[in-house]
Amino acid sequence: MTATDTLRRITLWLTLSACTAAYAGTPGPTYTLVAARSSLTYTFEQAGAANVGRFNTFTVRFDPTAGTLMVVIDMRSLDTGDGQRNDLLGGHDFFDVARYPQARFTATRLQKTATGYLATGPLTLRGVTRTVEVPFTWRTTQRGGRAIGTLDGATVIRRLDFGVGQGQWRATEWLGNAVTVRFALDMTSAAG
Amino acid sequence: MVMLRNTRTRWGALSQFLHWLMAALIGVQIGLGLAGANLPLGMSKLATLARHKSLGLTILALALIRLTWRALNPTPALPGALKAYERRLALATHVALYTLLIALPVTGWIMSSARGFPVSWFNLVQLPNLVRPDPALYHAMVLTHIVLASTLGLILILHVAAAIRHHFVLHDEVLRRMLPGPRRIHPGVMDDRH
């Protein structure tokens, strides 16, 4: 490596650090969901095949500067693509949406990672609260004076940790314990 | 010596093996289907239907292997004493059986895909969905599957009755040549009975 190369690298690094510092210093916007362009899905294994469903109604507030992330899911918006399966998964033995109409995740810690963030905090689902880690990527662009962000990620939780699957449904041979929760969110800054 | 290939007078070992293996599997398959459809929604229904799907796909694969093997082999000729309508009936039931052994798994697979339940083969491999979720198609496929399964049941009764008639009434070789046993010494006798 030549001396010029080294110098160029150092300059680049210094510029980037300065920008990051400047960015972190300014109070950033709070982002809220563009519901029509966002999705929240889950996948679990049933008899060796992926079983996928979604929640159609949920809210997300994200402030990267303040380091806050809050997600509230309307459990009654569960959509499995099949009426009988909606009744089963929404019923007492699974999500029991009549008694627990909301699920909630609040990040109590937001760590910067190479590609985005790692959010850690309590997830309350079916009345049970457990700490989960949620890694996600975060990209922003400017559009018409507004900051537009995309928040994408996935995490794996165990349904039985939250009592999702009571009685005979506790067995995991035909209905896997691991559930992958995926989200692809379009967010817009509240200011603008 | 066991002959793997068919001859003009006898089913070979592979044809026999596939015939009786599939006969046994189809018995189990119909039982699993009826049990699965009638169980209340619960873990054992999921398990029963998962086994039904895996076994059904196995039967599909075996049927395709069997048809390929049939195309590569001579087919034993029916006894000369049979009347033209009996030959046509034998041919028709055999064509219908092969058709059902393919149509039943395919309609089952479309049914599962249309309902948004992907299919796996014995929890080992997940198969692609044949169609997108579609409730109307799902209902049409359930009905088709049940009608086809009932037709299979009726044709099998006819098929078994025919085998019994050949053996005990006509006293010909038809059942024996589908069973393992000593090879016939005078194949020509076949066409000279009655």
Ligand code: HEM
């Ligand atoms: C040779 C192959 C097959 C045979 C003989 C067969 C036969 C049957 C029978 C007799 C039933 C019960 C019908 C009723 O009473 O409702 C049934 C139901 C069913 N079969 Fe099959 N089947 C075959 C292959 C498959 C395959 C490959 C699949 C899926 C991949 C499948 C999926 C189903 C399902 C989901 C039901 C339950 C339908 C309901 O909800 O009532 N079948 N089958």
Ligand code: HEM
């Ligand atoms: C699920 C049950 C069964 C299925 C799906 C089935 C299917 C078939 C098919 C497709 C053939 C035609 C072979 C060909 O021409 O390539 C055949 C032949 C035959 N089957 Fe079955 N079969 C079943 C059960 C039985 C049973 C229980 C018997 C006896 C009691 C039987 C006796 C025979 C005999 C004797 C033949 C030979 C006919 C000939 O030599 O021309 N099958 N079977």
